[in-house]
Amino acid sequence: MSQLELRAVSRWYGNVVAVNDITMTIGPGVTGLLGPNGAGKSTLLHMMAGFLPPSSGTVTIDGAPTWRRPEIYDAVGLVPEREAAYTFLTAREFVVASAKLHKLPNPDAAAARALEIVELTDAADRKIGTYSKGMRQRAKVASALVHDPNVLLLDEPFNGMDPRQRLHMMDLLKGLAAAGRTVLFSSHILEEVERLSDVVQVVVAGRLAASGDFREIRRLMTDRPHVFTIRSTDDRKLASALMTTAHTAGVAIEGEGLRVHAADFGSFTRALAGIARTNEIGLREVIPADESLESVFSYLVRR
Amino acid sequence: MNAVVARITYRALLGRRRVLLLAVLPLVLLGLAAAFRAGHGTHTDVLLAHFGIAALLPLVALIVGTGVLGAELEDGTAVYLLATPISRQTVIVTKLVVAALVTIAFTAIPEYLSGIIAFPGRSRLALSYAVGAAVGSVVYVAIFLALSVMTRRAMAVGLVYVLVWEGLLASFVSGIGVLSVQQYSLSIARALSKAGDEVPATVSIPVAIPLIVIVIGVAAWLATDRLSGYRIAGESA
Numbered sequence: 001m002s003q004l005e006l007r008a009v010s011r012w013y014g015n016v017v018a019v020n021d022i023t024m025t026i027g028p029g030v031t032g033l034l035g036p037n038g039a040g041k042s043t044l045l046h047m048m049a050g051f052l053p054p055s056s057g058t059v060t061i062d063g064a065p066t067w068r069r070p071e072i073y074d075a076v077g078l079v080p081e082r083e084a085a086y087t088f089l090t091a092r093e094f095v096v097a098s099a100k101l102h103k104l105p106n107p108d109a110a111a112a113r114a115l116e117i118v119e120l121t122d123a124a125d126r127k128i129g130t131y132s133k134g135m136r137q138r139a140k141v142a143s144a145l146v147h148d149p150n151v152l153l154l155d156e157p158f159n160g161m162d163p164r165q166r167l168h169m170m171d172l173l174k175g176l177a178a179a180g181r182t183v184l185f186s187s188h189i190l191e192e193v194e195r196l197s198d199v200v201q202v203v204v205a206g207r208l209a210a211s212g213d214f215r216e217i218r219r220l221m222t223d224r225p226h227v228f229t230i231r232s233t234d235d236r237k238l239a240s241a242l243m244t245t246a247h248t249a250g251v252a253i254e255g256e257g258l259r260v261h262a263a264d265f266g267s268f269t270r271a272l273a274g275i276a277r278t279n280e281i282g283l284r285e286v287i288p289a290d291e292s293l294e295s296v297f298s299y300l301v302r303r
Numbered sequence: 304m305n306a307v308v309a310r311i312t313y314r315a316l317l318g319r320r321r322v323l324l325l326a327v328l329p330l331v332l333l334g335l336a337a338a339f340r341a342g343h344g345t346h347t348d349v350l351l352a353h354f355g356i357a358a359l360l361p362l363v364a365l366i367v368g369t370g371v372l373g374a375e376l377e378d379g380t381a382v383y384l385l386a387t388p389i390s391r392q393t394v395i396v397t398k399l400v401v402a403a404l405v406t407i408a409f410t411a412i413p414e415y416l417s418g419i420i421a422f423p424g425r426s427r428l429a430l431s432y433a434v435g436a437a438v439g440s441v442v443y444v445a446i447f448l449a450l451s452v453m454t455r456r457a458m459a460v461g462l463v464y465v466l467v468w469e470g471l472l473a474s475f476v477s478g479i480g481v482l483s484v485q486q487y488s489l490s491i492a493r494a495l496s497k498a499g500d501e502v503p504a505t506v507s508i509p510v511a512i513p514l515i516v517i518v519i520g521v522a523a524w525l526a527t528d529r530l531s532g533y534r535i536a537g538e539s540a
Contacts, residue, residue: 042535049386051535068531070388078386080535084379086311088318094383100307101387143383 002062002075002150002182003027004048009057011043018043020206021057026184030177032197032214033186040206041186042081045155048184049078061151074102077144081155083136087129091120091139094128095146102147114142117172133160141169145176152176154185158192170196226265227289230272231257233282241279247271257285305389308397312371316405319374321366325405328359329413336417348503350421351432355414356488357474360439361465363409364402368447369457371402372530377455382535391531395523399441399448406440428496435492442484442515445522452529480505484518487511 004026011019019040033041046052047059050066050073059066066072086094095114099107115124118138123131128139137160144152152173158166173196177183187193193200193214200217202210210217232238235258242248242260247268250261262268276283316322332355339350372394375381384394411433418429446464451457473483480486486504490511493502506514 046535051382051385051533053532053534070385070390070531073386073388076386078382080379080382082379082382084382086315086380086383088314089311097307097311098383098387101305101384101389103388140383144386 005060007058009054011055022208028180028182030183030197031199032193033201034193035203039203049153075150077149077152079140079144079154085128090125092124095142098143099146110146114146118142134165151182226262228260229287231285238281305393305397309401312401325409332413332417336421339421360410364406364443365461367402367406368444369451371398373451373457392527395527402444403441407437411437431492431496435488439488445519449522449526452526487515
């Protein structure tokens with residue numbers, strides 16, 4: 001059981017503030033670090049992994065600072081975002097090397113186990129240079145897992161993976177979490193974080209915008225007013241029907257369709273089809289007008 | 304020393320295209336040696352000192368010394384090495400040993416061969432130059448390794464250092480010889496060969512040896528210290 005702790009951590013590069021006064025504690029289980037690109041997620045991860053000193057504040061694992069302390073890697077595994085790899089090695093050579101650098105008693109067996117976990121056994125004796133992006137990613141994960149670390153840090157681990165590999169990796173991370181490991185991964189994709197993490201830390205523009213149970217954050221995100229553009233067989237009839245329900249906060253008729261302010265995302269989208277059917281109106285188009293992740297994030301920041 | 308680091312370093316180094324350049328330079332020296340022999344050349348210093356020690360040695364050491372760790376730092380693969388509990392001092396010492404051995408193979412050995420090819424009967428002189436080149440290899444790669452951890456432009460900075468400091472100033476300004484790796488090599492070659500002024504060295508052995516030890520030590524310490532504070536470049540950096 002390991003605990004990662006950030007206290008009043010800031011990191012700036014010259015005049016640019018990448019991370020602004022973040023305090024968070026990350027314990028066992030899967031934690032998702034969610035935020036748009038450029039929000040400071042990688043900077044945070046690098047500080048946690050001991051590859052960047054905080055400009056102010058402290059970053060500790062089980063009470064010990066991470067910066068300039070190679071011994072933390074006995075307990076920490078890092079999967080960096082960059083795709084770089086020793087292309088002239090096979091995945092097995094790469095992972096065995098990692099096992100030996102961790103001074104494991106049986107490096108070959110540890111490497112075989114790690115390769116098995118990421119389902120790379122069949123291709124393990126091919127050079128990494130011949131791998132697809134997803135395979136390289138899994139080789140990196142195998143190398144970070146080989147010493148069975150208490151803390152696993154992954155920077156955008158699902159990039160370049162196909163949906164099946166993604167699911168497999170999610171199962172893998174969930175399994176580690178169930179075994180009491182502290183797993184932290186960064187992502188800019190809401191669905192990844194939603195499917196995988198128990199706890200979410202949302203970072204926007206270097207600040208911690210929201211933190212805690214994902215369901216809570218999801219509720220905050222979905223309970224906000226949503227705007228939809230809807231086209232149907234009878235816009236005026238639909239407008240009046242929608243206004244009779246509590247799911248709708250307002251409707252405007254605009255040229256080619258309706259602009260509907262939903263009271264909240266979940267109940268409105270669930271009710272819409274039923275309302276249309278009861279009134280014998282055909283729905284032609286339902287477009288959320290502000291569904292980009294950035295708008296969700298900026299809502300959280302303004303809140 | 305760490306065997307895993309050494310093996311990966313060696314494979315990475317010799318797998319790169321730069322290795323061709325490493326092979327070409329010694330071949331040029333051997334070619335010149337053959338020409339010397341054919342023309343019955345007698346100026347041992349021109350071939351072994353001015354070409355071998357002053358040109359071949361620093362260039363090979365530059366390629367190897369900046370490559371053993373610098374390439375990994377640049378392409379990001381160093382993270383896999385550094386995200387392990389291996390001591391940074393071990394990493395530096397290992398990189399230094401591999402770099403030195405490769406540089407010796409590509410400089411001291413051809414230096415010896417070209418000496419006995421060009422000047423039959425002067426094998427003691429050839430061997431002395433080879434030992435000088437071997438010692439110079441260690442000092443140079445220590446400097447270039449440290450440079451590669453301190454700046455991303457190690458190759459350019461190193462080249463300027465070789466051309467301006469070692470090439471121009473140290474050859475023409477006698478006082479600077481004390482701080483010239485080229486002069487350390489020549490000093491050793493001169494002492495071992497007992498050939499006197501035939502070997503153009505300006506620094507004496509009692510001065511050169513402590514300086515050699517100091518330069519290697521300081522460079523290795525600097526490299527270790529900088530590597531301990533290795534940072535992954537941030538998003539905004």
